[in-house]
Amino acid sequence: MLSCVVCLLSVALAGPPEAPAGATPEVAPAALNGVVISAPPALDTLYSIGPGDVIAVQVYGEPALSGSFPVSDVGHLDFPLLGPVAVKGLSTVQLAVVLREKLTPGYLVNPSITVSIAEYRSQPVQVLGAVAKPGVYFLRGQTSVLEILSQAGGVARDGVNEVRVTHSGQTEPSVVLPYDQLLAQGSAQVDLVAGDVVFVPQSLVSVMGMVGKPGEIAYRDNLTISSCIAAAGGALPTADIGRIYVLREGVRTRVNLRKILSGKEEDIVLKPGDKIVVGESPV
DSSP, rough: HHHOOOOOOOHHHHHHHHOTTSSSOOOOOOBTTTOOSSSSHHHHHOOOOTOOEEEEETTTGGGGGGGGEEEEEEEEEEEETEEEEETTOHHHHHHHHHHHHHHHTTSSSSOOOEEEEEEESSSSSEEESSSSSSEEEESSOBBBHHEEEEETBBBBBSOOEEEEOOOOOSSOOOOEEEEHHHHHHHHHHBBOOOOOOOOOOOOOEEESSSSSSSEEEEEEEOOBHHHHHHHHHHHHHEEEEEEEEEETEEEEEEHHHHHHHTTTTTOOOOTTTTTEEEEEOOO
């Protein structure tokens, strides 16, 4: 260990090695008191480091001290020469200052250090419901609801009217955001914190019985019974399309699809939660 320290001291005092002929020498970015603050993304400077994150550290001219380091469950980073360093709750800029202060006495002379987040893994948020890729996502500093929905692949095209955010430890939604308003406001909206659950409910209509693909259909404005049955694969040849029932809030309404298709009756506009039952023809 003593020889390693002496070697590092010699390198630090001698300055960076000369570049080979014809090669482009390594140039350290601008630093303030040896701490680089311009290189990491601006997003990193707003992020509080936590257990599970992976931190990228670059000490210019010192490859043995540079690399990616995971943060332990107790919030420590095991750094060469220094051993465990408490990093939980620090920003990347603050950590760069800490490392410089610890390396300066006895190890390096005026080191230039860059710290950034290699992997965000400490602030999980669940995204559920009508999104393309439901699952767990990790916050990357200040993150809005719209940004996390974008990471989840976006929301379904139809049947989405609101987004619900539930904070950790709560059972009821803490914030309910109208989806149209969310889109209109852009980033001027609620920011998420670790442990939040973002749920995108989808309004649906159920189609049961003698259709090609029984199941749920995403509701959209002005959805009619004829278009809904068509979306469910259409009525089967054995269906009784003159006797179709719409169940709404405990009330059953008979609909004659044959007359609707022939233009003799007006099509029925459905509501979210309606259930359509297509029975089998008696003959």
